Amino acid sequence: MQTTHPPESHGPGHALERLIFFSDAVFAIAITLLIIEIHVPEVHPPFTDAAFLRALAPLSVEFLSFFVSFFVIGAFWAGHHRAFDCARHWSPKLVLPNLCMLSAVAAMPFFTAFSSEYYGHRVPSALYAFWMMLIALANIWVQRLATSPPVVGEQVSEAHCRVIRQRGVATLLGTTCAFAMALVLPFASQMTLATIPLWRMLLQRVSRPRG
Amino acid sequence: MQTTHPPESHGPGHALERLIFFSDAVFAIAITLLIIEIHVPEVHPPFTDAAFLRALAPLSVEFLSFFVSFFVIGAFWAGHHRAFDCARHWSPKLVLPNLCMLSAVAAMPFFTAFSSEYYGHRVPSALYAFWMMLIALANIWVQRLATSPPVVGEQVSEAHCRVIRQRGVATLLGTTCAFAMALVLPFASQMTLATIPLWRMLLQRVSRPRG
């Protein structure tokens, strides 16, 4: 991944757009593949309404996991979107961290299926939260590159970039809490992800004096 | 999802385009994943033409459901397309409603498979129609944002936006009818979706005196 790229050979953003596009496609596929892990339940005759509702009841956990993972991947996508919205210049150094992040995102359907099939057990819950910590770390790496020179646009304010990076850190803190909770109270691990906005507010308050 | 976005840092539509692009990809994947729920039937020797046709016969219901869901998702995509065609300005408030709508669309392969495997039964048919009501509601939410300030383009006429929103309401009314029908006559539920154009015409006639 050398910097052999002649920057003058193309208009701004062309190579960048293709990277963004490819990332969007991987995010979209990973997010949509989550559903194929939820299988149609077997219902046996007589096909009463009660029989169907009984067959659907155990799926509620799988649907909960589907939505949590959908919105978590969606939030990472939104963070990627936010960071690359500041990017204006291509750098081949973006390729490897971005692929690392995408590979972690692409693996989410497995960890979602594993943690929802054995819902509330320590190892699957902790693995799920741990994997999200990995995505959050890769996310911070990618966002730092996208909001720093030479990638960031000249007219993007430093304050705006700092907010984006803070949100990345807040996500890492939230997923770390979810991991810690999974070790103690596996059932409550997914709920702990809801602390992410709290971390974000805390970090904003802490950093304000500087600004 | 704060409005920390500096609107001056990018040309019109860039952030918007990425949201549209991501939505298109999720729509496209959900619509194409529908087919993987239809499995190749088992045929046993002797492999006569009659044996193959007998094995294919029960798939007719699954193909019917495939096409209904394909065109329903296609219609929601067309509605999304129509609404965002009026959008010109990015707003971070679009992200959450759009993700809600996409999560409901992404879950369609499950509900399609469930209702087609137990075709004509009340719970699967009602659940299928209920899920489409949820998509229709999210669709109205997203379309309202896309056709209102600050997102809508200044040169887009109010009349044009009203037509788009009316179509969203017509879709909700049609899916509500399909849900009601599923409770009474499950077999006729999918056909009831065909009332959507009727609701559209009715709403247009009702709203015309105002205009």
Place this chain on the structure above:
Amino acid sequence: MQTTHPPESHGPGHALERLIFFSDAVFAIAITLLIIEIHVPEVHPPFTDAAFLRALAPLSVEFLSFFVSFFVIGAFWAGHHRAFDCARHWSPKLVLPNLCMLSAVAAMPFFTAFSSEYYGHRVPSALYAFWMMLIALANIWVQRLATSPPVVGEQVSEAHCRVIRQRGVATLLGTTCAFAMALVLPFASQMTLATIPLWRMLLQRVSRPRG
């Protein structure tokens, strides 16, 4: 699908681009999903080279079908590409035919898997060829719209549009031959698709005197 679209509210090609984009995504997903119908063969110990080769042998038919379907969908994609390359203006009339074509393309993984699992039998082979005839018909419909007013660009020559439409007809003739062959000699049906370039040359020779 009324023509309530204000053509002045957006630059040329924006709505069109989104339709093209969505189509590309569906083509790409359908073409890539073909592989998931090929399952890893079961090999039992002792794991000798011969045991693996014996287990792989029956997959040769599935790989043949994979490649035939891949290049057939790829050819339809290239035809779509060619036709929309001439398009410059949006028309809401494009939505329905395009969705019809995409739904037929999206169903290809099923027909590919069915015909390759029961390779050389009449019903699966005929169904496969018949389905491609449907795609070819939808393709002609879409291509005609894309290469005619009001969609076609003013600077695109009539001769160029005629060539594109001829290729669509040649594809239909080739798939019709494959269907006829499937009824008589199912094994030879896929090979008959190779007549498509011959039909193309024939049609070009026939139409030349006019030009």
Place this chain on the structure above:
Amino acid sequence: MQTTHPPESHGPGHALERLIFFSDAVFAIAITLLIIEIHVPEVHPPFTDAAFLRALAPLSVEFLSFFVSFFVIGAFWAGHHRAFDCARHWSPKLVLPNLCMLSAVAAMPFFTAFSSEYYGHRVPSALYAFWMMLIALANIWVQRLATSPPVVGEQVSEAHCRVIRQRGVATLLGTTCAFAMALVLPFASQMTLATIPLWRMLLQRVSRPRG
């Protein structure tokens, strides 16, 4: 695939962009489908932490293969990206080689699953490496077209194109080594892919005198 395309009928890069876009989508889907070959392991009660860890242990090989294939496909995507970054003019001659390459990429989930399920055996490892050699060959073919007239942009330096082509050759040499290693020491085959950067450096050193 005749050159009936009127080059004057569209701005530079439009047809090219659609080819690039379609390729990106196929790369993204193939790379993300890799995960669905990893199935949730069955765990039986009592659900102790040890039981989960024992069930996960055999998946380590599958995850290793997932990541190797992810980064290999990612590297081919990056190479495609690099080559088409130099392309400025459309040529219908790009379609067939590009489809050949994409069909080989799309088949990777099968070969990844096969070689990881029977990890360390000669036939699956050799087949995996052989398939990557095919992709590397198709890659060289596509890259040569994209970095040569009439496709390449006039302002792109010959030196830059040579570097891109050298990297394609280095990838072929690395995958050939992996294939040779698979025949002798199947376990070490995947690791041999790590020689690709060495080949790249070697080729650069050899070609420098010329420049």
